[in-house]
Amino acid sequence: MxxxxxxxxxxxxxxxxxxxxxxxxxxxxxxxxxxxxxxxxxxxxxxxxxxxxxxxxxxxxxxxxxxxxxxxxxxxxxxxxxxxxxxxxxxxxxxxxxxxxxxxxxxxxxxxxxxxxxxxxxxxxxxxxxxxxxxxxxxxxxxxxxxxxxxxxxxxxxxxxxxxxxxxxxxxxxxxxxxxxxxxxxxxxxxxxxxxxxxxxxxxxxxDQARTYATGEIPDIGTPFDRDLFNTYRSYTFPAHAPVALTKHADARGAFFEVVRSHGGPGQSSFSTTQPGVGRGDHFHRRKIERFTVLSGRATISLRRLFGDEVVEFEVTGDDPVAVDMPTFWAHKIVNTGDDVLYTSFWTNDIFDPDRPDTIAEAV
Structure with missing residues (x-):
């Protein structure tokens, strides 16, 4: 251009x-x-x-x-x-x-x-x-x-x-x-x-979106209008309402917790392993909704609003699972701060399109 x-x-x-x-x-x-x-x-x-x-x-x-x-x-x-x-x-x-x-x-x-x-x-x-x-x-x-x-x-x-x-x-x-x-x-x-x-x-x-999101669930964002309204609303909830607490159920067999409940619209889940000291991210989204959840290990999730200097950080661990939703127009990254391999779940509200990734490089 x-x-x-x-x-x-x-x-x-x-x-x-x-x-x-x-x-x-x-x-x-x-x-x-x-x-x-x-x-x-x-x-x-x-x-x-x-x-x-x-x-x-x-x-x-x-x-x-x-x-x-x-x-x-x-x-x-x-x-x-x-x-x-x-x-x-x-x-x-x-x-x-x-x-x-x-x-x-x-x-x-x-x-x-x-x-x-x-x-x-x-x-x-x-x-x-x-x-x-x-x-x-x-x-x-x-x-x-x-x-x-x-x-x-x-x-x-x-x-x-x-x-x-x-x-x-x-x-x-x-x-x-x-x-x-x-x-x-x-x-x-x-x-x-x-x-x-x-x-x-x-x-x-x-x-309706506020009531649903207050529970940690994602409201129906099946239309671009509802997605844009939700992104608008949640820009006023961050960082005061983050992270989203998740309930962990554990017994002799192991542990279980829900990562995301979405009430409507497409979505895609993915999973990564990250070696100690290594980070992922340093990008932002214009429209995409993304949720990070550490399953095992310890990490720091850092976010910086575009055109500003203040950085918000969350220390997260798989022992006490929480979800951190990435607001639009905030550069973000996750860094493995532990001694073991970090296991992280990622959820986005859209199916990845390599021609329109909505993943824009921006250092935190």
């Missing part, structure tokens, strides 16, 4: 887009806007890039900020586009379906689109005005990004979310939005990727 320049790279959709780029071995050229904007720096970031993805915006706050900052950010990027000797040939704007509703936010987004479209035309670039619906996904900000984030946060904390106004929502997982923005899936597939659900129906789905 080549270098991709992104504004708003540290925001919710920005992090999802950068994670999608990692699958292609790329990271974003981050372009600052607003008070941190520097024309020379922005122009340098755009030079020779294969694509510009403009994500930065203000969707909540004082009306004046929403009204002025959205087109203001676009004007800054438009200036950098016109200044570049080799501007990106494709300019993509993460617009909103509200751009046509006449509200303060919608009008501001429409003005921003016009500014970018004019600049793209001036430099001969293709302009893509991607109008996105309600986005949801892992690590969204509760009470800010989307109702899905708020419901998930409250459920994970043991709260009881309420529906204030029930209506139908058009929902799109942020990873699907990232694929559209980066051009890795056709723009014509957007409608197929969108889901329609009422606010009360969304809460019911998430509540």
């Amino acid at each position: 080549g270098a991709v320049a992104i504004t708003g790279a540290n925001g919710f959709l920005g992090r999802h887009t950068r994670a999608a780029l990692r699958e292609q071995g790329e990271d974003a050229r981050r372009v600052a806007v607003g008070d941190a904007f520097d024309l020379a720096d922005a122009t340098s970031s755009l030079e020779g890039a294969s694509r510009l993805v403009h994500l930065a915006g203000v969707n909540r706050g004082a009306e004046e900020d929403v009204r002025e900052q959205n087109p203001g950010f676009a004007d800054q990027i438009a200036a950098a586009l016109r200044q570049a000797d080799q501007p990106p040939p494709v300019v993509v704007y993460a617009n909103s379906i509200q751009a046509a509703d006449g509200g303060v936010y919608g009008v501001a987004k429409a003005r921003a689109a016009d500014s970018l479209a004019r600049a793209a035309a001036d430099v001969g670039a293709e302009f893509i005005d991607l109008r996105l619906p309600n986005l949801f996904g892992e690590h969204g900000r509760p009470f800010y990004n989307a109702v899905t984030a708020t419901f998930s946060h409250l459920l994970a904390a043991g709260g009881t979310p309420q529906v204030d106004v029930d209506r139908e929502l058009t929902l799109l997982h942020a990873q699907n939005a990232a694929d559209l923005l980066l051009g890795t899936v056709p723009l014509a597939s957007q409608r197929e990727l969108e889901e329609h659900e009422t606010v009360s129906g969304l809460l019911e789905r998430l509540s």
